[in-house]
Amino acid sequence: MANFLSLKNFEKNELLKILSEAKQMEQNLYNSNTLFSSKILTAAFFEPSTRTKLSFFAAAQRLGMKTLDYLPEFSSLKKGESIEDTIKILEGYSDILVIRHYEEDIFSKLDTSIPLINAGNGTDEHPTQAVLDLYTIQKAFSKIDGLNFLIVGDLKNGRTVHSLLFALNNFDVSIKLFCPQELKLGKNFFSALDQDFLKRISYVSKLELTDIDVLYMTRIQYERFKGKKPKGLEKLYRLNPSILSKAKDNLIILHPLPRLEEIPKEVDSTKHAYYFKQAKNAVPIRMAIISYCLKK
Ligand code: NCD
Numbered sequence: 001m002a003n004f005l006s007l008k009n010f011e012k013n014e015l016l017k018i019l020s021e022a023k024q025m026e027q028n029l030y031n032s033n034t035l036f037s038s039k040i041l042t043a044a045f046f047e048p049s050t051r052t053k054l055s056f057f058a059a060a061q062r063l064g065m066k067t068l069d070y071l072p073e074f075s076s077l078k079k080g081e082s083i084e085d086t087i088k089i090l091e092g093y094s095d096i097l098v099i100r101h102y103e104e105d106i107f108s109k110l111d112t113s114i115p116l117i118n119a120g121n122g123t124d125e126h127p128t129q130a131v132l133d134l135y136t137i138q139k140a141f142s143k144i145d146g147l148n149f150l151i152v153g154d155l156k157n158g159r160t161v162h163s164l165l166f167a168l169n170n171f172d173v174s175i176k177l178f179c180p181q182e183l184k185l186g187k188n189f190f191s192a193l194d195q196d197f198l199k200r201i202s203y204v205s206k207l208e209l210t211d212i213d214v215l216y217m218t219r220i221q222y223e224r225f226k227g228k229k230p231k232g233l234e235k236l237y238r239l240n241p242s243i244l245s246k247a248k249d250n251l252i253i254l255h256p257l258p259r260l261e262e263i264p265k266e267v268d269s270t271k272h273a274y275y276f277k278q279a280k281n282a283v284p285i286r287m288a289i290i291s292y293c294l295k296k
Contacts, residue, residue, distance in 0.1 A: 002296035004289055005107050005118040007127045007166035008192050015131070015170060018288045022135055025291075026284035029062060036294060037064035042094035044070040044087070045119065046101045051257060052119045052129070055282035056098050056290075063287055068094060084109060096293055115293035123157045123224055129256050130163035132285040136278040137214055140252050145172040148211050150204075152237050153218030153262060156183045160256040161218060165201075169193050175201040176212070180233050183220070207237050209247040215239075215272075217255045217262050234262040247272060254278050 007015075041060040043053050057067045070090055072078075077086060083106070090097055091112045099106070104122040120126045137144055149168070155161050155177060162185075168175065169192075177185070190198060209215060220233045238261055239253070255263060255275040267273055 001115050002293050003107075003116045003118075004127060004293055005116065005121075006125050007130055007163045008125075010127075010166070012170040014292070015134070015167065018131055018285070018292055019135055019138060021291060022131075022281075022284040022288035025062075025287040026281075029284060032064070033062055034064040035291065036060075036095075039063075039065045039095040039294065040068060040093065041065050041096050041098065041290065042068040042070060042090050043098045043119075044072070044090055045099070046072050046083075047120065049100055049119070051279050051282055052100065052126075053098075055279075056117075056119070056286050058283045059286035059290055062283065063290060065095075065290075087112060096290060117289065117293060120159055123159055123162075123221070125163045125166070126159040126256070127163045127166075128282075128286060128289055129160045130167045131289065132278065132281050133160070133164050133216070133254055133256070134167055135285050136254060136274060136281050137252070139281070140274065141213065141250075144168075147213040148174050148176070149214045149216060150176045150178060150207075150209065150212045151216045151218075152178045152207065153234070154183045154220045155179045155185045155218075157221035157224040158218045158256075161185075161216070162189065164216065165189075166192065169197045173200065176204045177201065178204050178207050178237060180220075180236055183233075207239075207243055209243060209251060211248070212251055213248065215247075215251060215253045217253060217259070217275075219255075219258060219260045219262060232261070234260050237262055239263050239267055241266070244270065244272065 043056055045053050060067050087110050091114055096115045098117045098119050100119040102122050104124040106121050118125060118127055141147060151161055222229050251272050252274040253272045257275060257279055
């Protein structure tokens, strides 16, 4: 059994194994799978979710598992129960727990005998999203090494960006970053990356797509701002047709979703739009991650 909490220093070998298991899972998605039919997966999400929670349920059910959905707003949390107690109870009812929480250090407070999967801990990480991002890239290009990335948006608060960079730290890729001045990655963030990889990362001051293979867009995480919230920051990097017209023919655009105004709807019908395919890839990837956690 293993937890899946962070991609910081995650073994490259294990990552590649998950990607290849996801491929198998995808090929057999519609065959009945009884691999874990005696097991129960519980989701405990303390922040909103559409894709992550439902794709975990879909993944679990495709593996023959049953699912439980703990909803904090209708639970004893409302009577003052602590998260530690709540998780102890859920542990007794389940074989694996998928948790999303607004605190960065939530997992250091939890100690369970069943595997835990991090579905987002505050602004810190969202490791399962990053693995599905890699899977989508690998499907599109049949490789990850050698690609040029441009990562755009709320780099400071966007946990998917953090996990993606930790994952890409294992590959020979070049990375450009573009964001509003106040939303750069925290200084501490870089200390977790290899020196070699750091040499291949740089901020750019213009949203330009020439040479880019993978454009990774993100929304502004307005809910994370304290005090006065800015408005319409994403207009600074809206993907308008004149920017896109300079893209390489095989550029793919990824976005963890939900989007705000950074990707106009017109982009959806272009060959570059991969974000809905990306969302669909969540199911085989999360099947592979559940299997990694239960088997290991
Ligand atoms: C992301 C998240 O929750 O961090 N959503 C997701 O899981 N696909 C991105 C976001 O909310 O912006």
